Amino acid sequence: MRTIPTPEQFERLSRAAEIYVTDFYDYLKGILGRFPDDKIPVGEVSGLVKLAVDAGDLFLNSSLGEDGVACKEWLESEPAFAMAIKAVGFHLVESVYWAELYEKTILNCVRHGTPTASLARRLARNTSRYLAYISQVGGALHSYTTGIGHRAAIDGPATIDRMRKLLSEFEQLVAIDWIPTHVRERLSYQVNAQSAISFLEGAGILDQPTSRRNDADLPARLLASELLRLNYRTFSNFHRRAVFNLMGLSIIERPLEMRTIERLAKSEMDADREYMAKRIADKRGLDFDHVLTTLKASKSLTFPS
Incomplete structure (x- = not known):
């Protein structure tokens, strides 16, 4: 049985997909951007596929880091996780699958004249679906193991309501007539209370559990x-x-x-x-x-x- 990950390891896994997509996209954009006028010669496709396959493995490992790798390996060793992944439709594929996916995607974009930046983004996104899913599972488990999700559910609404009240009180205090106009204007600029209140009142500040x-x-x-x-x-x-x-x-x-x-x-x-x-x-x-x-x-x- 593998050692249960620490909260820090769950947090590292939760950031892996974002890191992978950003880094892999930047790399692919640089490689594909070398072709003038976004025109990729068909003869270059096989070379691009090999570069993408090799780089994909490299960026996957770097996006996880040691903590993320340990957390991912623990998850994948759990029978419950294996059943869950099967239930949502993920399945193991042979390594050749990725080469075929890259080739198909690149050729399709070549035929349609897709800008190389868009192609780079598509390749990075399409190859991160599994990582994106387990990263979010890692984030959920981080909230669970640290108690952050529990504290947010119990204390969150009251805390946000207190923020709104304090911002309203600040706005009222700034408006006191003896405060010099230039000071009032400066404070209102530095602390945009109305904007902050509107933001706090917007949907999605905190997930409201049912x-x-x-x-x-x-x-x-x-x-x-x-x-x-x-x-x-x-x-x-x-x-x-x-x-x-x-x-x-x-x-x-x-x-x-x-x-x-x-x-x-x-x-x-x-x-x-x-x-x-x-x-x-x-x-x-x-x-x-x-x-x-x-x-x-x-x-x-x-x-x-």
């Missing part, structure tokens, strides 16, 4: 909710079975039953529909209840034109 009851299972429910959202962002599917599998990781102290995960997924979808219904109603000048009812009836997040 289940915030502070009991012994709250950390596990928060983790499951984060994994459900991750799956929906990535696959447009909650993949409840995969989340249930991940709750079987050896570090999870109180695994959840499938019926609990089903309830969490329903709550997440209900919250998404309410959010989308409000956006649609506000944008089109429609009745919120009508939009929400329509979205529920169609079991969708898309409102007909």
Whole structure:
């Protein structure tokens, strides 16, 4: 059995995909940018494929670092993770797969005259899907193991509300008539209270969990909710079975039953529909209840034109 990763190792894994995409994109952009007028000769494709394959392996290892590699290896040694990955549709491929993918993508872009910068971005993104997924799983496990997710759920709303009140109080104090005008203007410029308040009132400052009851299972429910959202962002599917599998990781102290995960997924979808219904109603000048009812009836997040 491998040693359970530290919070720092989970955090390193959580940043790996972003590092990989940035570094690999910069490298590919430099290589492809050598061709004038974005025109890649067909005869150069095989050489580019070899460069990309070799560089992809190099940037994968450097993006993970020692801590990320150790964390990735631990995850992949866990039977629960193997079942989850299979449930969402990832599978092992032969090394030749990547060469064929690079060649197909490059040739397709050559035929369509795609700018080399766009080609570089596409190659970096297309080869990072698995890493992007496990990086986000690593981030979720970092929140779980450190208790950050728990503290955010319990203390977050009150803390943000306090920030808003303090900013409002600051704005009122700056407006006191005995403060010189030039000082007032300088302070208002340095601390844009209204902008900060608007930012804090915007959606998505903190993920608002659908289940915030502070009991012994709250950390596990928060983790499951984060994994459900991750799956929906990535696959447009909650993949409840995969989340249930991940709750079987050896570090999870109180695994959840499938019926609990089903309830969490329903709550997440209900919250998404309410959010989308409000956006649609506000944008089109429609009745919120009508939009929400329509979205529920169609079991969708898309409102007909």
